[in-house]
Amino acid sequence: MAQSPINPSPSPSTAPSPNPSSPNPSSPNPSSSNPSIDTSTNSYQPATDGLGRDSMTLSQHVLQQLNNFxxxxxxxxxxxxRIAFAGKLVSRRLTRAGLVEDALGFTGRQNIQGESVKKMDSYANDVFISVFQQSGLVCRLVSEEMDDIYYMPESCSISRYTLLYDPIDGSSNVDINLNVGSIFALRRQQGDDTDQTGADLLTPGHEQLVAGYILYGPSTVFVYSIGKGVHSFTLDPSLGEFILSSENIQIPEHGPNYSLNEGNMWQWEESFRDYIRYVHRHEVYSGRYSGALVGDFHRILMQGGVFLYPGTTKNPAGKLRLLYESAPLAFLAEQANGKATTGDHSVLDVKPDHIHMRTPLIIGSREDVALVESFIQGRKLEQPPAPLGVSSI
Structure with a gap:
């Protein structure tokens, strides 16, 4: 568990900026004092439509989405x-990673999954903790980098939310300046959790209120859904704001990209090897794999195709964690008319048995996911249905 979270600068106020076109309440209202003025006769009409789109911030968009919520x-x-502010801090650190001390390389410790922790993993995890400490907004944090649930006693008396996140996905890319990301999901706490087991978190992904990710690349992109479509925002460094770039994103029914680590091919079930042989024989497919789930999924979201991380002989349950990797992206995929499955069940139907449970993942365009499933079904032996999910730390 992180012991000494960083102390970033306080987040800027989220209160809406004053509208320069609005009259000052203390000043006389020109319209009311002279009702004979007809503003429709103005010869100049501002381009409100274009300006509105270019200036739609993440904060404004979220408030619109939450209308009647x-x-x-x-x-x-x-x-x-707060999540967006954490993303800005991580983005700033990444852009200077080659220039500052303690940004690159390993910390020398391992997380609960037995993976070596990179310095950026630890930094980003502490950023999320610090941003939410004493905010009164979330009671619990669940992270890939912490063995147990992180409780915030000062917030638990007034907050009923839990943030689940992977602070840096694809951290092996940091040292070579390739894409990485942060994945997050928000859940409402059920019950008091007085025994601090977090048992209410062990529910299917349909229970997520919000899911999203932040992609750190040539630009920093924030993608989210509250169950009303999937929307993308790009960080404008000159404004320090995430500005709307794509709204109501729809994954194409079919795409040209397949994304998976073919280095594991001989550890897969035969059905996945059959699939790879198939795509190798068809020129319409191109292999695209970056080593960062967020980057690969973002390509699929925008262009279509399929991402796969099947189980292997070494890790039958795959590598990806359900609660803060697979389930949030599955939520986004289904909101964008895509599909996410373990090969046997919808990812959003899987009930975890612990907070770090892993699951295989096949996610992307409906037709491309269905193609992978057809190879799985074609190889299945006559046997009882598998249980939902496979537990493995």
């Missing part, structure tokens, strides 16, 4: 702003 809307909006 109920009493939770204000808290959810504030939580999203």
């Amino acid at each position: 109920g009493p939770d809307a204000q808290d959810l909006s504030a939580i999203m702003n």
Whole structure:
């Protein structure tokens, strides 16, 4: 568990900026004082449509999405702003990673999965902790980099939310300046969790309120859904704001990209080897694999195709963690008319048995996921259905 989270600067106020076109309440209202003025006669008409799109910030968009969401809307909006602020801090660190000390390389310790922890893993994890400490917005944090649930007692008396996240996905790419990302999901706490087991978190992915990711690349991109479509924002460094770049994204029914680590081919079940032989024989497919789940999924989201991380003889349950990797992206995929499966079940139907449970993942365009499933079904032996998910740390 992180012991000494960093202390970033406080997040800028999330209060809406004053509208320069709005009259000052203390000043006379020109319209009311002279009702004979007809503004429709103005010879100049501002290009409101273009300006509105170019200036739609993440904060504004979230508030629109949360309209009629109920009493939770204000808290959810504030939580999203905090996540975005954490993303800005991580993005700033990554852009200077080759210039500052303790940004590259390993920490010398391992996480609960037995993976060596990179310095950026630890930094980004501490950023998320620091951004939410004493915020009163979330009670619990669940992270790939922490063995157990991280409780915030000062917030638990007033907050009913849990943030689950992978602070840096694809951290092996950091030292060579390739894409990495952060994945997150938000869940509402059920019960008091007085025994601090987090048992209420062990529910299927349909229970997620919000899911999204931040992609750190040539530009920093924030993608999210609250169950009303998938939307993408690009960080404008000159403004320090995430600005709307794509709204209501739809994954194409079919795409040309397949993404998986073919170095594991001889550890897969034969059905996946059959699939690879098939795509190798068809020129319409191109292999694209970056080593960062977020980057590969973003390509699939925008262009179509399929990402696969099947189980292997070494890790039958695959490598990806359900609660803060597979389930959030599955939520996004299905909101964007895509599909996500373990090969046997919808990812969003899988009930975890512990917070770090792994699961295989096949995600992307509906037709391309269905093609992979056809190879799996074609190789299946006559046997009882497998249980939902496979537990493995």
